[in-house]
Amino acid sequence: MAQRQRPTSLRDRARYLFDRTLARSTGALLGWLALCCLAVVVPVSALLVWTDPAAPRSLSGRLTAVWRTSAETLRLGGVTGAPLRMLLSVLLGLITLLCVSTLVGVITTGLGDRLTELRRGRSTVLERGHAVVLGWSDQVFTVVGELIAARAEEGGGVVAVLADRDTAEMQTALAPAPGTAPGVRLVCRTGSLTDPAALALVTPAAAASVLVLPAEGADADLEVVRTLLALRAALGARTGPPVVAAVRDERHLPAARLAAGPLGTVLETEVTTARLLVQAARRPGLPAALRDLLDFAGAEFHVVDAPDHLVGQDFGGIALCFEASCVVGFLTADGRALLAPAPDTVLAAGDRLVVVARDAVTAASAVPVDCRPAVDPTAMAAGGPEAPEPSRVLVLGWNRRAPLVVDLLRRTVGPGSRLDVVTGPNGGARPTTGPDGTDRLDVVFRPGDPVREETLRGLDVFGYDRVLVLAPDPEAGAERPDDRTLLTLLVLRSLEEETGRALPVVAELCEHRSRALAPLGPASDAVVRGELTALLMAQIAHGPELAAVFEELFAARGGALALCPAGDHVTPGREASFATVVAAALERGACAIGYRAHGAGRSGGLRLCPRKDERRVWGAEDEILVLTAAPGGSEDAHRTDGGRDRVPRMRLSHEGGDSPSGLSLG
Template identity: 80%
Template sequence: MAERQRPTSLRDRARYLFDRTLARSTGALLGWLAVGCLAIVVPVSALLVWTDPDAPRSLSGRLTAVWRTSAETLRLGGVTGAPLRMLLSVLLGLITLLCVSTLVGVITTGLGDRLTELRRGRSTVLERDHAVVLGWSDQVFTVVGELIAARADRGRGVVAVLADRDTAEMEASLTAGPDAVGAVRLVCRTGSLTDPEALGLVTPDAAASVLVLPAEGADADLEVVRILLALRALLGVRTGPPVVAAVRDERYLSAARLAAGPRGTVLETDLTTARLLVQSARRPGLSAALRDLLDFAGAEFRVVDAADSLVGLPFAEIASCFEVSCVVGFLTADGRPLIVPPPGTVLGPGDRLVVVARDASPVPPVDCRAYVDRTAVAPPGPRPEEPSRVLLLGWNRRAPLVVDLLRRTALPGSRLDVVTGPDAGPPRPVTPPDESGRLDVVHHPGDPIRPETLRALDLFGYDSVVVSAGEVGAGPERPDDRTLLTLLMLRSLEEEVGRALPVVAELCDHRSRALAPLGPASDTVVRGELTALLMTQISQSPELAVVFEEVFAARGGALALRPAGHYVLPGREASFATVVAAALERGECAIGYRAHGPRTARRDDGVRLCPHKAERRVWGTGDEVLVVWAGPADRGGAGGADDRVPRMRRSHEGGDSPAGVPLG
């Protein structure tokens, strides 16, 4: 038998009737509002009149007083007398109330729309000498952070970001960390980056620099070209601030440089990342050293004026004239960089010094040759080189570049084993066959995140292990998820065997670096991070563009971490000036060192740039020296002319220069 329905209470019926009445129309809502107001105002007014000792004694007088109090409270007027006069007073009060309410509503709606428009970031930024960042990608966090650090030294500044995203979301993402902004003001605006009118919101014509970031997606590089064309339409070809942009694919470099114009500098993200992966795989710790060298937190590349007393002196003597900075070359009066020139190259009038220093302030030269201990200098000798074995776990669009770079610089007999994962095919169809015989590429089927796949490999027989990041949007998971899982499997095997694996992992998100389970010999490379650091450095000092073309060029200079035993005798106490002198004799400029001893927990600890020349320490066998070295114009073979990368600027000089780090 069905359960009898519980009777509906009077309270529920009244609530239902009230809700149904409110849902009918606005008039019903106004009626209930009037009834509610009268139900409160009239009784309270009557209470006030009856408790007033000065109130009229007659009933009609008190009722008139109640009417006046209620009318004044509801702003209906207090006219008394004939009923018609009272009705007209009520009508006039209602009309007045309607007009005032409408006016208040119009004002409130207008202010609300204006505030909404301001929150959407549609007002024009009226600033001068500010930094403008166009676009949104993983690089934006590095770029904005470095711009803020660079401008914080001046006490104040403005960084304006324009992207096709919600303004509140951008501000929340960029200011998530503590003290993320400080004295620098961050301004976000939203709009179409390819619309010159929208670009005008951040006033690029009055900016000190403009940076264009590549977004994610198949047409990201085409979007960069369109943004550069929009800037060209807004500012003209030869006017406006320096523009620094980045593309991912080399095929779009020429078009991007043409669109950027003579004041533009264009870098390439994928090739830069591939070069840094290969370099870090050969010498773990270089990635951390480059971050320290290219950010604004410590020592960095600078172009400074030379003292008059240095004009006419050779490079070898000038390099020993500064205690807390390292001279690596000259910038001639006609703008030509000479990085690690021959020791006898003379500094001419109008030439400037290219240094690695913590401060751009001029420092008087001091002769540091007295700090050099010649008895501690290691004798020069050949550097032993052997064929290498490299393991590549994972596959993405940068993996063919990594394979190609390894092939160009490998010694005969080297081998590359590739585990592409379950969703990628063998690498041979996308990498040309190796006709030189230097590198043998072998494909192993399997999934790098499965322990059985890794156990089937001779992991501890490889000189280095490279873990490639996934592609953004390639699957439901985040691009760094598989990389973190692979690193977790590798770390588990390290702990199981009790040996360290030389691993370098590519990450897409800079926030994943803190989550990566790295061993003592592991390192990470965040995709696009080096390009972002180069972009910010060039945006703040445009003259560094030609310097970086040589510092990171295969045909000019290169950065490398070399064992300290190449310069000083292991176990001997010697000053850093001794290391600098020994490096100069080998055609290199020492700019710092990395200590690696029993107290160094990780391989990227202990990176020290520009130490005092008089600083003395015992140099161990595990210590490494960070040097800038000069390569011949055409080395041929491994790492030779074929290993060059395109120039960052369009130039009449021809030749090649880098958007990335060469192999050394």
């Protein structure tokens, strides 16, 4: 039996009728509005008249007073008399009300559009000597944060960001916390990066530097090239400021460097990330050390003029001439960087010093002091670092950087090493032998999904010397790339907790916000894709002369920065000064620039540029951060027929004009 229908109430019928009437047209809405106004104004006007002691006594007089009060309230005029005159008065009042309402609407719309336009950031930046950031990607947070920190150290300035996004959203996402950047102002503008008119909003011609960030997507590098061309069109015949850009695919490097021009520096993200992954796997704790060294929060690289009396002296003596900064090489008069040169290398006239110091003022104003009396030769360790031994490496996942990682591992591991790769059937290309046909690294591919717990439990993960977790490419699927990486790390972390053993894991992440979420163990590191490139871009934008330094720094086989056991330089258990460590490193062809005490943790605790006379008892598990020379010597790294371990040059090499024939890729 059907359920008996509930009778519709009068209230529901009235509401339904009212909704249907409002949905008909604007006229119906105005009618209801007028009816509601009359239903309120007329009774209140009548109450005012009937409670007024001076009101007329007659009914017609009071009704006329009610009409006048209501008409004045509704701005319809108060004409009395014949009905036609009253009707004309109402019509005139309605026309006046319509005109006034239209005028108010036009003014409101115009002001609203203007406020919206101002909110979008369409006014031109008038400052000079500011930093300009073009583009939006996950690297923008690192780049803008470092530029703001650098400007804050200098006493203030402006950082302008142009991207095809809402200005308010960019301002909210990038604005530093109150009080963290005194005197620094962040300006965001909205516009197309490939439109010279939009680029003019941030006044690139008056900027101190321009940074072009790589975007995501298949055509990201082509967008960078178009932006560089638009920047050249916006600057016209003017030389313009130094330009720092980055691309993801090395195939687009020549075109990007041509578009950037002779003052441009172009970095390649994929190779840099692959090198950092291999460095972190070979030397645990190095990512955190690199972040400390390349950000503006502590000590960083500087190029300073050498005092006249140091010209003609050898590098071994100069390295022990500064108490609170570390000299790591020379920048020659022709622009070549000699990092960790031989101790007998002489400083020539016109050469500059490459130092690691707390700030530019400390580096430039440091007074040379002979620190050799603080060196204790009896505390130096005998011998040198051992040759690399065979190792077992496990790679979980595959992406477009994986072939670079495999190639770099092949060049740096000891003979007889083994690399196991766990990836799905569509993992990508599968190299089995090295480019030179050697068997230094045996590569074996194993099917399986690294996210599944049974896959990892089926592996003897604790039998590997290091584990690399590679993030999927952003365009590989609809999900966020870091989700699979975080799941893999969660399974590995659970295995660590079950066995009570630490697993040396290096995880690649795509977003910097994922680092705080990553379940990393005590022996694990996280490398954020593109973070190192972003730090390098900020450093080069702040000091363009550092381009040659960083080119040489990251051109050496496997990287020129290393965390070495303190026992390689000083005798464990002996008290010695840091000058002793520096002298011991010089004998081994390296430059010591800091140390990390045992127990400080891999995510921090690095002490850069300690005073040469600082003394402490060095433990066997303490670590020394050193900078080593390229294989074969720093001078060999600049040969035009450089080896395959060199990264391509960051800049164009010109001998006559801005022509494609002047392109040099090392």
